[in-house]
Amino acid sequence: MYRVLIVDDEVVIRRGLSRIIPWEETGFELAGAVGDARKALEILENTRVNVVLTDIRMPDISGLELIGRAKKLQPGIKTVVISGYSEFDYAVEAIKLKVENYILKPLDPHKITEIFETLKKVLDEEQKNKQKDMYIQAEYEMLRGVYHEDKGCREEYQAKLIRLLEEGRYTELDAFADELFDFLERGEADVREYCLKALRNAALYFHLENPPLFASYRLDSGSEEYKREGRNCLKEDLRLLAAQLKTGGEPTELLVSSQARQYIDLNYRNKNLSLREVADQLGVSYGYLSAAFARTYNKTFKAYLTSLRIERARKLLLERTYKIYEIADMTGYSSSRYFTEAFKKYYGLSPVDYLRRLGGEAERECHE
Numbered sequence: 135m136y137r138v139l140i141v142d143d144e145v146v147i148r149r150g151l152s153r154i155i156p157w158e159e160t161g162f163e164l165a166g167a168v169g170d171a172r173k174a175l176e177i178l179e180n181t182r183v184n185v186v187l188t189d190i191r192m193p194d195i196s197g198l199e200l201i202g203r204a205k206k207l208q209p210g211i212k213t214v215v216i217s218g219y220s221e222f223d224y225a226v227e228a229i230k231l232k233v234e235n236y237i238l239k240p241l242d243p244h245k246i247t248e249i250f251e252t253l254k255k256v257l258d259e260e261q262k263n264k265q266k267d268m269y270i271q272a273e274y275e276m277l278r279g280v281y282h283e284d285k286g287c288r289e290e291y292q293a294k295l296i297r298l299l300e301e302g303r304y305t306e307l308d309a310f311a312d313e314l315f316d317f318l319e320r321g322e323a324d325v326r327e328y329c330l331k332a333l334r335n336a337a338l339y340f341h342l343e344n345p346p347l348f349a350s351y352r353l354d355s356g357s358e359e360y361k362r363e364g365r366n367c368l369k370e371d372l373r374l375l376a377a378q379l380k381t382g383g384e385p386t387e388l389l390v391s392s393q394a395r396q397y398i399d400l401n402y403r404n405k406n407l408s409l410r411e412v413a414d415q416l417g418v419s420y421g422y423l424s425a426a427f428a429r430t431y432n433k434t435f436k437a438y439l440t441s442l443r444i445e446r447a448r449k450l451l452l453e454r455t456y457k458i459y460e461i462a463d464m465t466g467y468s469s470s471r472y473f474t475e476a477f478k479k480y481y482g483l484s485p486v487d488y489l490r491r492l493g494g495e496a497e498r499e500c501h502e
Contacts, residue, residue: 136257137165137181138250141174141188141200142216147241151187154243154492159445161254171195171203178207184257185212185234185250201233210260212253216241244452291317292332295372296339299379307372315365326350326360329368336375348374390418391430395438402442403466409435439466444480447473451485452492458485 138157142148152167165183168174171192177183186204188197201213215236234256235249291314298306314332318325330350348371350364360367394412401407412435413423428434433441447465450456456464462473478484483491 135163136184138162138185139165139183140167143169143192155246156445160250171200178204187214189216295332295336304376308369311368333371391427394427405466405468
């Protein structure tokens with residue numbers, strides 16, 4: 135999930151952007167919604183943000199100045215600006231700052247959603263390329279200075295580390311660290327570099343978005359300190375990696391929960407979809423999947439399925455193309471009455487009232 139930071143000094147616009155855009159469905163979560171650039175900079179100094187959505191004209195620090203500072207604080211950050219028709223010069227300057235897009239007032243929720251759907255694809259591609267580069271670098275580091283006859287043995291150690299972590303055999307990691315260290319010290323390779331490469335490869339294998347800062351980075355390769363502390367550093371690093379992989383103590387929870395979520399995303403239209411069905415498909419027990427899913431996503435299966443169905447239904451509702459009973463059928467509800475009750479419980483308004491409000495108050499909030 136990527137993070138978006140909303141910055142606008144008008145309360146109604148800030149609230150409208152926060153509430154009306156289906157951020158979670160689009161692949162984003164709110165890092166914050168603040169009224170001035172100074173508060174935005176405080177967030178940017180302490181929190182990783184992928185996209186800043188900001189008005190151009192704000193008191194004290196303009197949106198353009200905020201964009202410049204944001205790019206210095208977090209190189210690679212994406213920016214989208216909000217501009218009025220009478221602010222064309224500002225929009226031109228924003229383009230010079232290489233903003234990803236700018237949105238003219240009055241605001242159109244559909245247009246904003248489309249822009250962020252495109253941005254997600256861009257961010258996904260960048261992430262994929264970054265991981266590919268890391269794999270290439272890791273492979274280069276493994277091959278650098280490695281004798282051909284040692285390569286197979288070292289790959290075996292890498293595979294063994296992955297296997298220990300995947301099977302949850304965390305109590306064996308200290309013994310593995312001793313075994314690996316003894317093997318590496320008998321050769322001529324850079325012990326620290328190989329250990330770091332093995333750790334990075336493991337983090338990549340398990341798709342850790344924010345891998346730990348390994349203790350081995352603190353010590354210089356070949357230094358006396360590393361000769362004394364390197365082995366213990368590797369053990370500490372393996373414990374850090376294991377701690378990040380563990381969820382409630384179960385080794386495969388993250389993988390099982392991820393597979394369950396993918397299955398739900400593909401089959402939410404099925405009116406009879408149940409946790410029992412998902413568990414059977416994955417070959418795990420009902421109770422195990424229920425607990426694992428809740429620990430991984432901080433949501434029960436039912437809560438996740440409901441939010442997914444309602445968000446998809448809301449998007450169809452905004453298209454103003456389908457009747458209520460058709461939307462209910464397309465999103466896994468057995469009747470329009472059941473769908474209406476679920477929608478009202480989720481949003482506090484019936485689908486019809488939600489559309490009326492969107493066409494009235496909510497729309498005015500965004501356009502003011």
